[in-house]
Amino acid sequence: MSKNIIQHINKIFDHRIRLGIMSILMVNDYAEFNTLKELLGATDGNLASHIKALEKAEFIIIEKQFIGKKPNTRYSASTLGKAEFKKHLQALEKLIKQ
Amino acid sequence: MTQQDYLKDLSEIKDLMNKSSRFISLSGLSGILAGTYALIGAAIAYWLVTTYSNGVLILDGWIFRSCLLTLVLVAAFSIITGILLTTRKAKKQGTKIWDSTSKRLVLNFIIPLVVGGLYILIILSQGKYGQSGGLMLIFYGLALVNASKYSIGDIRYLGYIQIFLGLIGAWQPGFGFWLWVLGFGVMHIIYGSWMHFKYDIK
Numbered sequence: 165m166s167k168n169i170i171q172h173i174n175k176i177f178d179h180r181i182r183l184g185i186m187s188i189l190m191v192n193d194y195a196e197f198n199t200l201k202e203l204l205g206a207t208d209g210n211l212a213s214h215i216k217a218l219e220k221a222e223f224i225i226i227e228k229q230f231i232g233k234k235p236n237t238r239y240s241a242s243t244l245g246k247a248e249f250k251k252h253l254q255a256l257e258k259l260i261k262q
Numbered sequence: 263m264t265q266q267d268y269l270k271d272l273s274e275i276k277d278l279m280n281k282s283s284r285f286i287s288l289s290g291l292s293g294i295l296a297g298t299y300a301l302i303g304a305a306i307a308y309w310l311v312t313t314y315s316n317g318v319l320i321l322d323g324w325i326f327r328s329c330l331l332t333l334v335l336v337a338a339f340s341i342i343t344g345i346l347l348t349t350r351k352a353k354k355q356g357t358k359i360w361d362s363t364s365k366r367l368v369l370n371f372i373i374p375l376v377v378g379g380l381y382i383l384i385i386l387s388q389g390k391y392g393q394s395g396g397l398m399l400i401f402y403g404l405a406l407v408n409a410s411k412y413s414i415g416d417i418r419y420l421g422y423i424q425i426f427l428g429l430i431g432a433w434q435p436g437f438g439f440w441l442w443v444l445g446f447g448v449m450h451i452i453y454g455s456w457m458h459f460k461y462d463i464k
Contacts, residue, residue: 183271187278195282199362203282253275256268 173259174252176221181206181214186249189224189241197237215239223248285363285413287355289347290462293454296340300446303336304439336446351462363412371409374401395438396431399424399445414461420453 177183184204188195201211218224223245227238241249280286307329314325352359378401382394406421424445431441 180274183275184278187275188282191279191283199282203278253272256272259268260265260272262265 173255174248176217176223177249177252179214181211182218185211185214185218185239186223186241186245189239190246190249194227194238194240197239200239218245221245283363283412284415285361285367286461287348287352287357287359288414288417288457289344289351290454290456290458290460292340292344292347293450293457295343295347295454297447297450297452297454299336299339299343300450301443301448303332304443304447306332308439367409367412370412371405374405374408377401378404392435392438393432395442396428396433396435399428399431399441401428402446403428414457416457416460417453420449423449 177186181204185200188200188203197211200206200215201208204211206214215224215226219226222242225240225242227240229236229238310325310328315323349359358364378397381401382397385391385397386394403421403424403426406417406424408421410416410418410421427441427445427449431438
């Protein structure tokens with residue numbers, strides 16, 4: 165039983181910043197880089213590297229566009245990312261109840 | 263990882279979900295004051311109508327216009343108080359007053375309210391003013407329910423109460439005034455006090 169739960173604990177979410185990015189994107193349609201930075205209290209480089217890791221796993225979608233002449237990047241959670249994060253949450257909850 | 267770590271993870275997730283999607287710096291005190299303004303406004307309107315007319319309101323008479331002006335003043339004072347006290351609370355908590363969460367809150371609150379306001383003005387211009395008390399309550403209640411997704415979730419229940427009172431008011435227009443007093447006055451004070459003790463005093 166407990167082995168089964170550990171399987172659902174996703175290694176990719178095993179970091180505060182990545183967990184944070186996913187939490188924010190679960191309840192918001194999208195978020196901008198600066199919003200994530202402010203909410204998580206992370207540095208540019210640190211946040212960027214964790215975003216890259218989540219993008220590589222195809223858990224988040226990056227959308228680049230221009231608002232006027234300013235480049236603007238939006239992040240949103242993919243369907244896969246949302247499903248995996250939900251599994252991760254359920255596993256966490258089960259582990260606590262044990 | 264230990265059980266303690268998992269627990270910390272979960273509470274951090276919950277905290278971030280709330281912080282990123284809800285504007286929670288609403289001040290309970292502003293609810294109490296809005297209710298007080300509503301009671302004062304209602305008392306003025308009641309006094310005007312009972313002293314200067316024999317229970318009949320004429321739509322273009324000065325009494326009706328004074329009542330309408332009182333209503334506008336009550337709304338204006340409530341909004342100004344709400345903005346001031348909420349700004350103060352947000353500053354104290356170190357959160358921004360005008361960010362994506364508060365913008366979303368205001369937008370979702372204002373849509374049912376503006377639609378309701380226009381609708382009431384239209385039926386007033388058709389001389390059907392018996393429904394206006396109930397309609398104000400209904401649209402205000404809908405605005406609260408709609409906005410509750412983006413703020414302190416508890417305001418949803420205040421919304422349900424206002425809608426319920428509004429429907430009674432629509433069904434029994436004779437009680438419209440007293441239901442308005444109950445909804446905008448008494449309920450605001452009760453709810454504001456509850457919010458104040460639950461969230462502000464910590």
